[in-house]
Amino acid sequence: MKIAIMGAMREEIEPILNTLGEYTSEEYAGNVFYRAEYAGHELVIAYSKIGKVFSAITASIMLERYGAKALLFSGVAGGISKDLKIGDLIMASALCQHDVDITAFGHPDGFIPESSVMIQSDDDLRSLASEIAVDMGIDLYEGIIATGDQFVASSERKSWIEKTFHADALEMEGASVACACHSFGVPFFVLRAISDTADGSADIDFDVFLQSSAQVSAKFILEMVKRLGD
Protein backbone atom coordinates (compact mmCIF):
# COMPACT_ATOMS: atom_id res chain seq x y z
CA MET A 1 0.00 0.00 0.00
CA LYS A 2 1.08 3.60 -0.58
CA ILE A 3 1.43 5.14 2.87
CA ALA A 4 2.15 8.77 3.77
CA ILE A 5 4.12 9.51 6.90
CA MET A 6 4.28 13.11 7.91
CA GLY A 7 5.56 15.35 10.68
CA ALA A 8 5.59 19.10 11.08
CA MET A 9 9.23 19.64 12.03
CA ARG A 10 12.33 18.07 10.53
CA GLU A 11 13.09 16.53 13.94
CA GLU A 12 9.81 14.60 13.77
CA ILE A 13 10.63 12.68 10.59
CA GLU A 14 14.41 12.46 10.92
CA PRO A 15 14.31 9.28 13.06
CA ILE A 16 12.21 7.63 10.34
CA LEU A 17 14.57 8.62 7.54
CA ASN A 18 17.54 7.48 9.63
CA THR A 19 15.96 4.06 10.15
CA LEU A 20 15.12 3.66 6.47
CA GLY A 21 18.62 4.69 5.40
CA GLU A 22 17.83 4.51 1.69
CA TYR A 23 15.34 6.84 0.01
CA THR A 24 14.92 9.24 -2.88
CA SER A 25 13.82 12.84 -2.49
CA GLU A 26 11.97 15.36 -4.58
CA GLU A 27 11.11 19.00 -3.91
CA TYR A 28 7.57 20.15 -4.52
CA ALA A 29 5.51 23.12 -3.31
CA GLY A 30 8.04 24.09 -0.69
CA ASN A 31 8.51 20.66 0.86
CA VAL A 32 10.86 17.75 0.28
CA PHE A 33 9.02 14.47 -0.29
CA TYR A 34 11.10 11.41 0.52
CA ARG A 35 10.21 8.08 -1.03
CA ALA A 36 11.22 4.65 0.13
CA GLU A 37 10.11 1.04 0.24
CA TYR A 38 9.65 -0.49 3.65
CA ALA A 39 8.03 -3.74 4.77
CA GLY A 40 6.47 -4.21 1.33
CA HIS A 41 4.90 -0.75 1.31
CA GLU A 42 5.62 2.34 -0.75
CA LEU A 43 6.24 5.24 1.61
CA VAL A 44 6.13 8.97 1.00
CA ILE A 45 7.53 10.98 3.90
CA ALA A 46 7.66 14.73 4.53
CA TYR A 47 7.64 17.41 7.18
CA SER A 48 5.28 20.24 6.45
CA LYS A 49 6.66 23.13 8.53
CA ILE A 50 4.75 24.29 11.57
CA GLY A 51 1.03 25.01 11.79
CA LYS A 52 -2.37 24.23 10.33
CA VAL A 53 -1.87 25.87 6.93
CA PHE A 54 1.40 24.22 5.97
CA SER A 55 0.32 20.84 7.33
CA ALA A 56 -2.95 20.88 5.36
CA ILE A 57 -1.03 21.69 2.17
CA THR A 58 1.49 18.89 2.71
CA ALA A 59 -1.17 16.32 3.59
CA SER A 60 -3.19 17.23 0.52
CA ILE A 61 -0.17 16.82 -1.74
CA MET A 62 0.64 13.43 -0.24
CA LEU A 63 -2.88 12.25 -1.04
CA GLU A 64 -3.40 13.91 -4.42
CA ARG A 65 0.01 13.97 -6.06
CA TYR A 66 1.52 10.90 -4.42
CA GLY A 67 -1.70 8.87 -4.15
CA ALA A 68 -1.27 7.81 -0.50
CA LYS A 69 -4.06 5.50 0.65
CA ALA A 70 -3.43 6.09 4.36
CA LEU A 71 -1.68 8.86 6.28
CA LEU A 72 0.19 8.45 9.55
CA PHE A 73 1.27 11.56 11.44
CA SER A 74 4.19 11.26 13.84
CA GLY A 75 5.35 13.95 16.23
CA VAL A 76 5.33 15.55 19.65
CA ALA A 77 2.65 17.36 21.65
CA GLY A 78 1.98 19.32 24.78
CA GLY A 79 0.27 17.17 27.40
CA ILE A 80 -2.96 18.28 29.05
CA SER A 81 -4.17 15.12 30.82
CA LYS A 82 -2.49 14.52 34.19
CA ASP A 83 -1.97 10.90 33.09
CA LEU A 84 0.39 11.98 30.33
CA LYS A 85 4.04 12.34 31.26
CA ILE A 86 6.85 13.52 29.02
CA GLY A 87 7.71 10.72 26.57
CA ASP A 88 4.25 9.09 26.78
CA LEU A 89 2.40 8.27 23.57
CA ILE A 90 -1.10 9.44 22.72
CA MET A 91 -3.09 8.56 19.62
CA ALA A 92 -5.92 10.86 18.65
CA SER A 93 -9.41 9.41 18.79
CA ALA A 94 -10.65 12.74 17.42
CA LEU A 95 -9.16 16.14 16.71
CA CYS A 96 -10.45 19.70 16.87
CA GLN A 97 -9.26 23.25 16.14
CA HIS A 98 -9.11 25.11 19.44
CA ASP A 99 -8.44 28.48 17.79
CA VAL A 100 -11.50 28.56 15.52
CA ASP A 101 -13.93 31.11 16.91
CA ILE A 102 -17.11 32.20 15.17
CA THR A 103 -19.00 32.17 18.46
CA ALA A 104 -20.21 35.70 17.60
CA PHE A 105 -22.73 33.98 15.31
CA GLY A 106 -23.90 31.59 18.01
CA HIS A 107 -21.73 28.65 16.95
CA PRO A 108 -19.81 26.59 19.51
CA ASP A 109 -16.05 27.03 19.88
CA GLY A 110 -14.15 25.14 17.19
CA PHE A 111 -17.15 24.81 14.88
CA ILE A 112 -17.05 25.59 11.16
CA PRO A 113 -20.34 25.44 9.20
CA GLU A 114 -20.64 22.35 6.97
CA SER A 115 -17.95 20.69 9.11
CA SER A 116 -17.89 19.54 12.74
CA VAL A 117 -15.98 20.45 15.90
CA MET A 118 -14.36 16.98 16.05
CA ILE A 119 -12.96 14.84 13.24
CA GLN A 120 -12.58 11.16 14.15
CA SER A 121 -9.48 9.24 13.15
CA ASP A 122 -9.65 5.82 11.48
CA ASP A 123 -10.95 2.97 13.70
CA ASP A 124 -8.88 0.25 12.03
CA LEU A 125 -5.62 2.15 12.37
CA ARG A 126 -6.39 2.81 16.04
CA SER A 127 -7.18 -0.87 16.66
CA LEU A 128 -3.94 -1.88 15.00
CA ALA A 129 -2.04 0.61 17.19
CA SER A 130 -3.69 -0.75 20.34
CA GLU A 131 -2.65 -4.31 19.42
CA ILE A 132 0.92 -3.23 18.76
CA ALA A 133 1.08 -1.37 22.07
CA VAL A 134 0.00 -4.52 23.91
CA ASP A 135 2.54 -6.66 22.04
CA MET A 136 5.34 -4.17 22.69
CA GLY A 137 4.33 -3.60 26.31
CA ILE A 138 3.89 0.12 25.71
CA ASP A 139 1.30 2.35 27.40
CA LEU A 140 -0.58 3.98 24.54
CA TYR A 141 -3.11 6.60 25.53
CA GLU A 142 -6.09 7.45 23.39
CA GLY A 143 -7.82 10.82 23.56
CA ILE A 144 -8.80 14.10 22.02
CA ILE A 145 -6.08 16.22 20.49
CA ALA A 146 -6.69 19.96 20.10
CA THR A 147 -4.86 21.82 17.36
CA GLY A 148 -4.25 25.55 16.93
CA ASP A 149 -1.75 27.99 15.51
CA GLN A 150 -0.29 28.70 18.93
CA PHE A 151 2.55 27.22 20.93
CA VAL A 152 0.69 26.95 24.23
CA ALA A 153 2.87 27.83 27.20
CA SER A 154 0.25 29.03 29.67
CA SER A 155 -1.82 27.22 32.31
CA GLU A 156 -4.80 29.47 31.56
CA ARG A 157 -4.93 28.67 27.85
CA LYS A 158 -4.28 24.99 28.52
CA SER A 159 -7.15 24.84 31.06
CA TRP A 160 -9.50 26.59 28.67
CA ILE A 161 -8.71 24.06 25.92
CA GLU A 162 -9.17 21.17 28.37
CA LYS A 163 -12.50 22.49 29.62
CA THR A 164 -13.88 23.48 26.21
CA PHE A 165 -12.90 20.42 24.16
CA HIS A 166 -12.11 17.76 26.83
CA ALA A 167 -8.75 17.58 25.11
CA ASP A 168 -5.95 15.38 26.43
CA ALA A 169 -3.09 16.87 24.41
CA LEU A 170 -2.50 19.82 22.12
CA GLU A 171 -0.35 20.62 19.15
CA MET A 172 -0.38 22.68 15.94
CA GLU A 173 -1.09 20.35 12.97
CA GLY A 174 -3.23 17.30 13.75
CA ALA A 175 -6.70 18.69 13.10
CA SER A 176 -5.70 20.32 9.82
CA VAL A 177 -4.21 17.06 8.58
CA ALA A 178 -7.41 15.36 9.73
CA CYS A 179 -9.46 17.89 7.71
CA ALA A 180 -7.42 17.21 4.59
CA CYS A 181 -7.69 13.42 4.94
CA HIS A 182 -11.38 13.57 5.82
CA SER A 183 -12.04 15.75 2.75
CA PHE A 184 -10.33 13.19 0.49
CA GLY A 185 -11.85 10.20 2.29
CA VAL A 186 -8.44 8.77 3.18
CA PRO A 187 -7.93 7.02 6.56
CA PHE A 188 -5.51 8.77 8.90
CA PHE A 189 -3.84 8.29 12.26
CA VAL A 190 -2.24 10.93 14.50
CA LEU A 191 0.35 9.82 17.04
CA ARG A 192 2.19 12.19 19.37
CA ALA A 193 4.71 11.70 22.15
CA ILE A 194 4.58 14.29 24.92
CA SER A 195 7.42 16.84 24.84
CA ASP A 196 6.09 19.31 27.46
CA THR A 197 2.97 20.10 29.44
CA ALA A 198 1.92 23.31 27.68
CA ASP A 199 2.36 25.50 30.75
CA GLY A 200 4.91 28.02 31.99
CA SER A 201 7.92 25.76 31.39
CA ALA A 202 6.74 24.42 28.01
CA ASP A 203 9.37 26.18 25.93
CA ILE A 204 12.22 24.86 28.08
CA ASP A 205 10.89 21.27 28.24
CA PHE A 206 10.14 21.33 24.52
CA ASP A 207 13.75 22.13 23.63
CA VAL A 208 15.02 19.40 25.94
CA PHE A 209 12.59 16.63 24.92
CA LEU A 210 11.78 17.30 21.24
CA GLN A 211 14.29 14.80 19.90
CA SER A 212 13.74 11.97 22.38
CA SER A 213 9.95 12.20 22.19
CA ALA A 214 10.00 12.45 18.39
CA GLN A 215 12.04 9.25 18.39
CA VAL A 216 9.46 7.43 20.56
CA SER A 217 6.66 8.37 18.18
CA ALA A 218 8.63 7.56 15.02
CA LYS A 219 9.59 4.11 16.29
CA PHE A 220 5.96 3.24 16.94
CA ILE A 221 4.84 4.54 13.54
CA LEU A 222 7.36 2.32 11.75
CA GLU A 223 6.07 -0.66 13.74
CA MET A 224 2.60 0.19 12.46
CA VAL A 225 3.84 0.26 8.87
CA LYS A 226 5.33 -3.22 9.37
CA ARG A 227 2.01 -4.55 10.56
CA LEU A 228 -0.23 -2.85 7.97
CA GLY A 229 -1.80 -5.13 5.38
CA ASP A 230 -1.94 -4.53 1.64
Ligand code: 4EH
Ligand atom coordinates in the same frame (compact mmCIF):
# COMPACT_ATOMS: atom_id res chain seq x y z
O1 4EH B 1 4.98 22.00 15.24
C1 4EH B 1 4.78 22.69 16.47
C2 4EH B 1 5.99 22.63 17.34
C3 4EH B 1 6.08 23.76 18.36
S1 4EH B 1 6.32 25.37 17.69
C4 4EH B 1 3.70 21.97 17.26
N1 4EH B 1 4.44 20.86 17.82
C5 4EH B 1 5.79 21.33 18.09
C6 4EH B 1 3.75 20.14 18.92
C7 4EH B 1 3.81 20.76 20.29
C8 4EH B 1 3.06 21.85 20.74
N2 4EH B 1 2.17 22.66 20.11
C9 4EH B 1 1.59 23.65 20.82
C10 4EH B 1 4.57 20.34 21.37
N3 4EH B 1 4.31 21.12 22.44
C11 4EH B 1 3.39 22.06 22.10
C12 4EH B 1 2.75 23.12 22.79
N4 4EH B 1 1.87 23.90 22.11
N5 4EH B 1 3.01 23.37 24.08
C13 4EH B 1 8.02 25.60 17.57
C14 4EH B 1 8.93 24.97 18.37
N6 4EH B 1 10.24 25.18 18.22
C15 4EH B 1 10.70 25.98 17.28
C16 4EH B 1 9.81 26.63 16.47
N7 4EH B 1 8.48 26.43 16.64
